[in-house]
Each structure stands twice: as C-alpha cells, then as structure tokens.
Amino acid sequence: MKLSRYFLPTLREDPADAQVLSHKLMLRSGMIHPTCHGIYSWLPLGLKVLAKLERIIADEQDKAGCHRILMPTIQPATLWRDSGRYDDYGKEMLRIKDRHGRDMLYSPTHEEVATDIMRQFLKSYKQMPLNVYQIGWKFRDEIRPRFGVMRGREFLMKDGYSFDVTKDAAVAAYKKVVISYLKTFERMGLKAIPIRADSGAIGGDLSHEFHVVADTGESEIFYDCEYDALSANTMSFDDIERIYSAADDKHDPANCQIPTEKLRTARGIEVGHVFYFGTKYSKAMGLSVVGRDGEAIFPEMGSYGIGVSRLVAAIIEANHDKNGIVWPASVAPFKFGIITASWQDPSIVDIAEDLYQKMITRNVEVVYDDREERAGVKFADMDLIGIPFQIVLGAKCNDGIFEWKDRRTGERMDLTLEALFNKVDENDDCKNFVKR
RNA sequence: CGGGAAGUGGCGCAGCCUGGUAGCGCAUCUGCAUGGGGUGCAGGGGGCCGGAGGUUCAAAUCCUCUCUUCCCGACCA
Numbered sequence: 001m002k003l004s005r006y007f008l009p010t011l012r013e014d015p016a017d018a019q020v021l022s023h024k025l026m027l028r029s030g031m032i033h034p035t036c037h038g039i040y041s042w043l044p045l046g047l048k049v050l051a052k053l054e055r056i057i058a059d060e061q062d063k064a065g066c067h068r069i070l071m072p073t074i075q076p077a078t079l080w081r082d083s084g085r086y087d088d089y090g091k092e093m094l095r096i097k098d099r100h101g102r103d104m105l106y107s108p109t110h111e112e113v114a115t116d117i118m119r120q121f122l123k124s125y126k127q128m129p130l131n132v133y134q135i136g137w138k139f140r141d142e143i144r145p146r147f148g149v150m151r152g153r154e155f156l157m158k159d160g161y162s163f164d165v166t167k168d169a170a171v172a173a174y175k176k177v178v179i180s181y182l183k184t185f186e187r188m189g190l191k192a193i194p195i196r197a198d199s200g201a202i203g204g205d206l207s208h209e210f211h212v213v214a215d216t217g218e219s220e221i222f223y224d225c226e227y228d229a230l231s232a233n234t235m236s237f238d239d240i241e242r243i244y245s246a247a248d249d250k251h252d253p254a255n256c257q258i259p260t261e262k263l264r265t266a267r268g269i270e271v272g273h274v275f276y277f278g279t280k281y282s283k284a285m286g287l288s289v290v291g292r293d294g295e296a297i298f299p300e301m302g303s304y305g306i307g308v309s310r311l312v313a314a315i316i317e318a319n320h321d322k323n324g325i326v327w328p329a330s331v332a333p334f335k336f337g338i339i340t341a342s343w344q345d346p347s348i349v350d351i352a353e354d355l356y357q358k359m360i361t362r363n364v365e366v367v368y369d370d371r372e373e374r375a376g377v378k379f380a381d382m383d384l385i386g387i388p389f390q391i392v393l394g395a396k397c398n399d400g401i402f403e404w405k406d407r408r409t410g411e412r413m414d415l416t417l418e419a420l421f422n423k424v425d426e427n428d429d430c431k432n433f434v435k436r
Numbered sequence: 437c438g439g440g441a442a443g444u445g446g447c448g449c450a451g452c453c454u455g456g457u458a459g460c461g462c463a464u465c466u467g468c469a470u471g472g473g474g475u476g477c478a479g480g481g482g483g484c485c486g487g488a489g490g491u492u493c494a495a496a497u498c499c500u501c502u503c504u505u506c507c508c509g510a511c512c513a
Contacts, residue, residue, distance in 0.1 A: 012462060012474070013448045017506055028447095037505075092511070109513095143437085143511055157513055209513095273513060307513030341472040373474095380474045394472055403472095 001334065002356075003369040003381070007044050009033075010381055020216055022316035023148030025325050029385045031312075038145025038153035045385060046312065048333035050156060053308050054135050056187050056330065057158050064180035066131040066160055071113045073137055077103035079112040082285045092140040106139040111303055114161035115281045118299070125165045125291050128299060129173055133160030135308060150218075150269070150313040160304040165291070167278065170300035174206060174276045175237035177304045181210055181272055182232035184306070188315060189328025193223050193268065195245045206276035208240075209247070210306075211268030214317035220248040221268035224258050269314040276302040325386030326408055334367040335428060337387035341375040341394040352393045355402075355417075362421075364428055383407065389427055391420065 009030040017034075018024040026032050031046030042050060058068060077095070080086035086103075094106040107113070114132060122128070135158045145153050160177065164170035178194060185192035190212050197209040211221050223245035230239060244258045247268070256263065279298040282288065291297040319326045329335055336359065340352045349370075356368040367387060369378040382390050392403040392412075402420045405412045415423060 009446090011447055016442085016448070019506070090511080138513080140512070144507095144509085146506080151512075155513065159513085270513065305513050310513055339472095344471060374471065376473045376475075378474095379472085383473095392472075 001367045003367060004371045006367070008385070009043070010384060018148065020147045020150065020313075020317070021320060022150060022216070022313035025316055025320060025384075026148055026313065029325060032149060038142060038151070040149055040152055040154075045333050049312050049315075049327075049331055050308065052331045052333070053188065053311055054158075057135065057184055057306060057308065060180050060184040060187070061133050061158070061160065064131070064176055066133045066177075068134065069117075069132050070134050070136060071107075071110050071117075073107055073139070074104055075107045075113055077105060079116050079285075080105065083112050083115070083281055084284055085112070092142065094139050094141050108138055108140045109303075109305075110134070110136075110159055111161065111281050111301075112285070114303075115285045115287050115301070118163055119285065119287045122163060122287065122289050122299065125289050125297055127289070129162065129164045129169055131160055131162040131173060131177070133158060133304070148313060149309045152309065155307060156309040158304075158306040158308055162302040162304070163282075163299040164301075165289075165297060165299065167300050170276055170278070170302055171206065174274065174302045177274055177302070178208060178237060178240065179232070179235065181274070181304070181306065182235055185210065185212065185271070186232040188311065188331050190271075190311075190315060190318060191228075192271065193221060193227055193245050193266075194240050195221060195223075195247050195268075196250070197247070197273065205278070206302075208274050209270050210272035210274075211247070212271050212311075212314045212318055213266045214269055214314060215267055216317045217267030217269045219268050219270070220251075221266055222246050222248075222251040222256070223264050223266070225262050225264050228264070269310070269317060270307070271311050271314050272304075272306045274302065274304040276300075319386075323380070324384035327386040327388055329388045329427060330429060332365075332386060332388045334365045334387055335389060336364060336366040336424060337382045337390040338366060338368040339375065339378045339382060339390060339392050340370070341392055343370075343372050345395075347398055348393050348395075351397050355391070355393070358421075359424065362424075364424060389424075 011028040014024045015027050018027055026046065029045060030043050031049065033041040033043055035041050061068065077086050080089070089108065093108050096104050096106065098104050122130070135156065137154055138157045139154050142151060142153050145151055149155065162170065162173040162177070164173050182192060182194065192210045192212050194208045194210055197207045211217065211219070224243045226243050227245070244256070278300050281301055282298040288296040288298050315328065315331060316325050319328060327333070338352055338356055340348050342348055352368065352370070356366065359366040369382065371378065386407065388407045390405040390407060392405060394403065396403070396414065400416055401414045402417065403412055404415050404420065404423055
C-alpha cells in the first residue's frame with residue numbers, strides 16, 4: 001500500500017474527548033471514527049488489525065476442533081422468551097419492533113440462537129461433543145460507554161457454544177477452550193491471566209475471566225509470579241487451578257496462600273470470559289437428544305467469549321511508547337514499512353519503488369510512505385501507526401545498503417538487498433501461517 | 437439515572453468575567469526555499485461561535501430551556 005493513496009486520516013494532536021491512551025492512539029492513527037456515543041466505524045487501518053485478530057482466533061478455534069458459523073445480530077424476542085431471558089435481561093438489550101409489530105432485539109449474546117440451531121440439528125448423543133463459534137457484532141446498550149472501543153456499545157466478539165452429553169465431557173470441553181484461549185492471546189503478544197469468576201447474567205457454576213496485563217487496565221488483579229514463566233503451549237488446566245490468581249473483588253490479602261514475594265499485582269483488562277452452565281438453556285429451550293438407552297438427554301453447555309474489538313484497544317494499552325503504537329508483529333496492520341529519507345533524489349525514489357514492487361510481488365504486507373514529505377514526518381507516522389519493521393532508504397541505498405529498523409527495540413542495522421529480504425522472510429509469519 | 441466539567445473552521449485552544457459582529461497553533465491549498473528523524477518563509481481558503489427562545493440599539497459573550505460530549509458511580513467482552 002502506498003501511503004499517498006491510502007485512507008489514513010492521522011492526527012497530530014490528541015482529540016479532547018479521548019481519555020485513555022488506546023483511544024487517543026486509535027483516533028490519531030486513523031483506525032476508527034466515532035459515529036455516535038459508544039459506536040465506531042472502523043477505517044482501513046483499524047479494520048486490518050481486527051482482521052488479524054479474527055484470523056488468529058479462528059485459527060486457534062479451528063485447531064481446538066470448533067466450527068465457525070455466523071448467527072444473526074437481529075433476533076426475535078420469541079427465542080428469548082423461551083429461555084426466560086427476555087424479561088430478565090435489563091436495559092442493555094436493545095429492543096426493537098419490525099414492521100409487523102413483532103418484538104425483535106439486537107443481540108447482546110447468542111446462547112438462545114445457538115441453542116435454537118441445535119434444537120433442529122442435535123438428535124443423538126453421538127453428535128456430541130460439539131462446539132460452534134462465531135465472530136460477530138453484538139450490541140449492549142451500556143449505561144456508560146467509554147474509553148473508545150474498550151467499552152463501546154456495539155462491539156465485535158468471538159462467542160462459542162459447546163454441547164456435551166455429560167457434565168464431565170462439558171467440563172473437559174471447557175478446559176480445552178481455556179487452554180486454546182491462552183494460546184490465542186499469546187499469539188497476539190499478550191500476557192493473559194485466567195481468573196476464576198462469577199458467571200453473572202449467563203448463569204452457571206464454572207467461569208473464568210481472562211485479563212490482559214496493562215498499566216492502564218480497569219481492574220486490579222493479583223497472581224502468582226509462576227504465570228510469568230509459563231507458556232500457553234505447555235500449560236495445562238491443572239496449572240490454572242493450582243496457580244493463584246484473583247481480581248480485586250475476590251483477592252483477600254489475609255487469606256492469600258502464596259507468599260508475598262511471589263505475588264504479582266497488576267492492572268488487568270478483561271478480554272475474555274468463559275462459562276460452564278450445564279443444562280440451563282437446553283432445558284429451558286427444550287433441546288434434548290436421544291441417549292444410548294433411548295432416554296432423553298439435555299446437553300451440557302458452556303459459552304466462551306473473547307472481546308475482539310476490545311482486544312485491539314487492550315493490545316495498544318499493553319504495547320505503546322511515546323511515539324505511538326508498537327504492534328506485536330502478529331497483529332500489525334502492515335508488518336513492513338518503506339520510508340525514503342529524501343524524495344527529491346530520483347534514484348532513491350526509483351529504488352524505493354522497485355523495492356516496494358518486489359515486496360508486493362512476494363505478497364508481503366508492506367506500506368510504502370511515498371508522500372512528498374520530510375523524512376521526519378514519515379518516521380513519525382510510521383511510528384504512530386506502529387509499523388514493526390521499517391526500511392529506510394537514504395543516500396546509502398545507491399550503494400545497495402538499506403537501513404532496517406525494529407520499532408520495538410529501536411535497533412537499526414544496515415543491510416544489503418539480499419540480507420534485507422532474508423530479514424523480511426524471517427519476520428513474515430504470514431507465509432508460516434499459510435504453511436501451517 | 438445521580439454528581440462534576442465542557443461545547444467556538446477538520447483537530448487542539450484563546451476570546452466570555454467587563455456585550456460592539458471572531459482569533460491563534462496544527463492540518464489543508466499556492467509559491468519559493470529545504471531534503472536523514474513532527475522543515476522555513478510568504479500568501480490563500482475554510483467558522484451563521486451545538487440548537488431554540490429571551491434581554492438589548494447590538495449577543496460567541498448576559499438569562500432560560502434543550503441537545504451533545506467527557507469524567508466519577510451501578511453494568512460488562
């Protein structure tokens with residue numbers, strides 16, 4: 001992408017309305033545009049990041065054996081009357097009427113629709129275990145939307161629903177999702193702490209929240225430093241049950257088992273929440289299958305959510321510096337950036353154009369700042385929008401030398417074209433993605 | 437909804453107290469210069485001062501109402 005032709009409305013100053021850093025940076029880098037209170041349009045740069053997150057989430061879900069579907073945002077009230085939640089769910093649920101006067105709603109969550117689908121599909125215990133998920137928009141008419149997409153009213157969520165024959169199987173499905181979530185967050189460059197939680201409006205008796213550690217997090221969390229050393233790839237659910245973690249409302253310093261020197265205190269942003277709630281919905285909505293002995297079985301269910309649009313903000317909260325966003329490479333809108341330090345030297349522009357074309361041909365995610373601006377402006381914008389790897393073309397590129405800059409470390413090195421492409425390949429996990 | 441604050445070119449702000457018909461920085465456009473870390477100079481365009489009503493010869497400025505936004509509380513991915 002050439003920046004001169006891109007739709008990237010960057011701002012030099014923080015909008016006065018934005019309070020938190022991620023919101024300021026998302027507005028300044030032209031990722032989002034506020035459409036009304038708590039409702040945002042996603043501009044090209046922001047949408048690219050959302051798509052990256054979706055891709056990682058979908059990949060991990062698929063690996064965990066879940067099946068992607070897509071459910072409607074507008075739903076009939078009848079389904080919610082079946083589950084008993086139409087009257088229970090408060091003003092967060094946006095209620096509307098269609099032209100025939102039928103009660104409809106913009107869905108805040110999808111347990112009812114998922115259960116309804118399975119009422120049609122699930123006939124036998126042999127069809128389970130089954131786990132379906134979607135990545136779709138939700139609407140919750142929050143009392144007080146704030147912090148940009150961190151707490152918007154309309155938000156993108158990955159929500160999944162599991163159906164199992166027995167409680168043991170359902171709990172196993174639950175544990176599997178928890179582990180896959182940890183892998184998902186780790187791939188986004190995030191440190192996520194699972195914390196035992198109340199199940200709230202969804203109901204049920206087993207629930208975990210996932211908190212991303214960031215200085216500007218909304219809640220205070222406490223956890224054993226052992227989490228720092230663990231990798232999601234080797235972690236088991238037993239580790240999660242064994243290792244201490246709690247949010248501020250649950251943490252009791254007097255009864256905390258672990259020694260204070262091992263206790264970590266941090267701010268956390270809740271980016272995921274999972275529930276096991278048994279037969280609550282299957283019984284209420286009449287979802288049953290035939291068991292081995294011909295008996296009726298109400299599937300044991302769980303639901304699993306990741307706040308995708310909130311994750312964008314959470315990643316920024318956890319990855320920024322004074323110059324702007326510092327995207328982890330796996331979620332960056334563009335992995336590589338090309339900057340010409342002088343646009344008036346035609347040879348440099350030609351070399352930049354050539355390099356850009358070569359990278360495009362290799363299907364590399366690259367943004368080329370071809371604008372007729374001072375180098376300083378280009379550097380500032382590349383840093384603001386958080387491009388992880390930046391290639392700078394100066395006088396030395398006439399001798400075949402390119403400067404490579406790592407946004408995270410600030411490290412710079414001079415490379416030949418061949419070395420440059422090795423470096424590009426080494427850092428281009430898109431190709432690895434496809435291979436896998 | 438309760439408690440605070442604020443609405444003035446695209447963005448950030450000043451002007452308001454003490455009414456006289458709008459200004460600065462950034463952005464944008466033009467020209468010249470510049471060319472390795474948010475360039476310099478000069479010139480230009482763009483605002484019925486959130487909206488409605490009132491007071492007044494005269495309202496961005498004073499009064500009333502209203503809408504919107506932000507912060508604190510209850511809610512949550």
